[in-house]
Amino acid sequence: MSEIVDTPPGPRTWQVSWTGLRTVAVLELRQRVRSTRWITILVIWALLLGAMTTLLHLAFRRLGQGGESEEVGAIIFGLIVYLVLSLGSLISPALSATSVNGDRSAGVLATLQTTLLTPAEIALGKLGAAWLTALAFLAVALPFLGWGFLDGGTPPGRFLITLTLLAVMLLVVCAVGLGWSAITSRTTSSAVLTYLTITFVGVGLPVLFFMLAPLVTTTERRTVRDMVSQSAVWDPRGQVWMSNEMNGDSPMVCRESFQETTVTHSERIWWLLAGNPFVVLADASPMPDGNGDDILSSIRTNVRDLRLGAPAVQDRCADWGRMRAENAAQQEKRQKQRQALNATWPYGLAVNLLLGTTFTAVAIRRLRAPAAKLPRGTRVA
Amino acid sequence: MDYALIESNDLDAGTGVVARGVRRTFGDVVAVDSMDLDVPPGRVTALVGPNGSGKTTLLLVLATLLAPDAGTVTVAGADPRTDPWEVRRRTGWMPDAFGTWETLTCREVLETVAAAYRLPRAGIRARVDELLELVHLADLADRPTQVLSRGQKQRLGLARALVHSPAVLLLDEPASGLDPRSRIELRGIVRDLATAGAAVLVSSHVLAELDTLADRAVFVSGGCTVSVRDLDVASAGPRTWTVRALDAGALERALDALGRVHGDPGVDGAVELELTGDDDAASLLSALVHDDVPVVSLRPSGGVLEQAYLSLTKERQ
Structure with missing residues (x-):
């Protein structure tokens, strides 16, 4: 009697050949093209994007009559990028989240497993087919992204980088779907779990960030700049500015004091936001020349601000618009600090790639045969 | 053996199938308790037993899909657990629960399987034509498999199991759904393969259909092998x-x-x-x-x- 081992795979589990990949991908794509009304779905997708892009243009043309057309172009481009990313993340799970357990329940997975295809070829072939389908959706979105780009205000580098990252993010979503479809036996479970995973990264982590913010908020002594009347005097005991003026007609000035104040140490938890696909896209795309009021630029600026944490000098004067000139030095210093930071997106991209790779590896392991253990409720064939 | 291509298959079944003390459980359920099985080359062995006696589970073990909990198995000279690739290269498996890629045509199904077995590309088309002719599906070659009747799907399944000219053939309930003519043809195909040296295992609970097909019978019940009969001897x-x-x-x-x-x-x-x-x-x-x-x-x-x-x-x- 031979010894029983839990890991029966041959050394070929992870081996991949071009022929094997192509065989699986072609099989998947053929079935997909023939069994779904994919032309209809692509047309609906195009109409949806077209309608929303047109509405954006109409809205900004009316609102932004006074503004620079380039700024409006950058704003519209950013919004379309996020629209494509959100809708693409909604569609992509449907492309891969049933690919393994669906085949299993249809009784066709074992047919592939008993051939000389390796588990890696089966998993990656399915992933490739799902990704190519997702890229078809991206290709249909291209004219609308191009429209936003042609409005001006978007550097060509930003256009190319966002497009590339959109493709990568859709690949990650497809990989998550593939992984769940290999883990669960029911196709509905894998679809739901895929949506939950994607929503967690896209929405859950930012929510978690804001929920954790009070926990990293402390009371510390800091230099604070306040707008006070010229005659005001700092009272260290009461921790307030005292003024003996009754009518308060002295001019307001910006004055420093050393006082207790609440400081949110966002630099301790900023990384919760780094993996978010929307943040990755925003952080990776080069800034346009303008004031950076578009959604991509402002998310990039804000996340880097959170990463720096509260400034050493808390500047409440900055809230007073008319005093802006006085604080220009402070603002500039902060901007220099932001620019000195390493880019945030490589972390985020790495997190996403790790997520995708992990789920793909799980799928490959689950496709190994002969299986010692089976997922609950599944039949082999 | 070269992983990339199978140049030709010499029908070298080795010792066919040799299984000793095979056991496989699913949680608390003991599907196969202790089975012994020999499928010698050149002969057709019937695996006979009532529903739920563990026939299909044993076939899944032989087809490299399930690892046995205990026991030793050799298929075409290789151990399905440690060298499933060698077993797959030489073994054709026709499952009982029948699934097929519904939107693909018969020809595409066989071409896909041929590519999956890494047959040389140049020879695939001829091989597929040959198989379609063999199972009488040539006139349905370019129809999607969802229009096939159950019997026609069974025949396609047989062709699929034969794509890479296996030396060991595992057929799980091959005749179910077949009309009398197709049964006779199935018998012809299977007997020819055995004559050419293949080791063939056919499982069924319908005894009449195995009678004219098999040379030997292995009877199983409740997950155990209960008897082995040589049918030539039995008729004497x-x-x-x-x-x-x-x-x-x-x-x-x-x-x-x-x-x-x-x-x-x-x-x-x-x-x-x-x-x-x-x-x-x-x-x-x-x-x-x-x-x-x-x-x-x-x-x-x-x-x-x-x-x-x-x-x-x-x-x-």
């Missing part, structure tokens, strides 16, 4: 025959006179009795004719397998 051994005459009374009197133990005549006047092999049957017939009994027919009642199966269950009672 004692078995029940049915004899019918125009005059049931004359038949009974003649049999009594010959000292033959027999049952009571049935509604049609047929009488059952035990005979030992064909020689015994021939001598009884000539004796009856000599006694002027108007004999209409003398034939074995039921198939060899059916009788073997029944005698087996009798032994166990």
Whole structure:
């Protein structure tokens, strides 16, 4: 009697050949093209994007009559990028989240497993087919992204980088779907779990960030700049500015004091936001020349601000618009600090790639045969 | 063996299938308790047993899909657990629960499987044509498989199992859903493969369909091998025959006179009795004719397998 081992795979589990990949991908794509009304779905997708892009243009043309057309172009481009990313993340799970357990329940997975295809070829072939389908959706979105780009205000580098990252993010979503479809036996479970995973990264982590913010908020002594009347005097005991003026007609000035104040140490938890696909896209795309009021630029600026944490000098004067000139030095210093930071997106991209790779590896392991253990409720064939 | 391509398959089944003490459980359920099985090359072995006796699970172990909990298995000279690739290269498996890529045509299904077995690209088209011809699906080659009847799907499944010219063939309930003509053709294909040297295992619980197909039978029940019979020997051994005459009374009197133990005549006047092999049957017939009994027919009642199966269950009672 031979010894029983839990890991029966041959050394070929992870081996991949071009022929094997192509065989699986072609099989998947053929079935997909023939069994779904994919032309209809692509047309609906195009109409949806077209309608929303047109509405954006109409809205900004009316609102932004006074503004620079380039700024409006950058704003519209950013919004379309996020629209494509959100809708693409909604569609992509449907492309891969049933690919393994669906085949299993249809009784066709074992047919592939008993051939000389390796588990890696089966998993990656399915992933490739799902990704190519997702890229078809991206290709249909291209004219609308191009429209936003042609409005001006978007550097060509930003256009190319966002497009590339959109493709990568859709690949990650497809990989998550593939992984769940290999883990669960029911196709509905894998679809739901895929949506939950994607929503967690896209929405859950930012929510978690804001929920954790009070926990990293402390009371510390800091230099604070306040707008006070010229005659005001700092009272260290009461921790307030005292003024003996009754009518308060002295001019307001910006004055420093050393006082207790609440400081949110966002630099301790900023990384919760780094993996978010929307943040990755925003952080990776080069800034346009303008004031950076578009959604991509402002998310990039804000996340880097959170990463720096509260400034050493808390500047409440900055809230007073008319005093802006006085604080220009402070603002500039902060901007220099932001620019000195390493880019945030490589972390985020790495997190996403790790997520995708992990789920793909799980799928490959689950496709190994002969299986010692089976997922609950599944039949082999 | 080269991983990339199979140049030709020499039908070298090695020792065929040799399984000893195979056990496989699913949680608390013991699907296969302890099975021994030999499928020698050049012969067709039937795996016979009632529903739920563990036939399909054993086939899944042989087809490299399930790892056994205990026991040793060799298929075409390789261990499915440690070297599944070698086993797959030489083994064709036709599952019972039948799934097929519904939107693909018959030709595309076979081409896909051929590519998955890494057959040389140049030869795939000819091989697929040959197989479609073999299972009589050539006229349906370019129709999607969802329009096929159950029997046609079974035939496609057989072609799929044969794509890479396997030396070991595992057929799980191959004849279910087949019309009589297709059954006869299946028998022809399977017998030809065995003659060419393949080791063939056919599972079924329908005994009649295995009778003319198999050389040997392995009986399983409750996850255990209970008996192994050589069917040539079985047909030479004692078995029940049915004899019918125009005059049931004359038949009974003649049999009594010959000292033959027999049952009571049935509604049609047929009488059952035990005979030992064909020689015994021939001598009884000539004796009856000599006694002027108007004999209409003398034939074995039921198939060899059916009788073997029944005698087996009798032994166990």
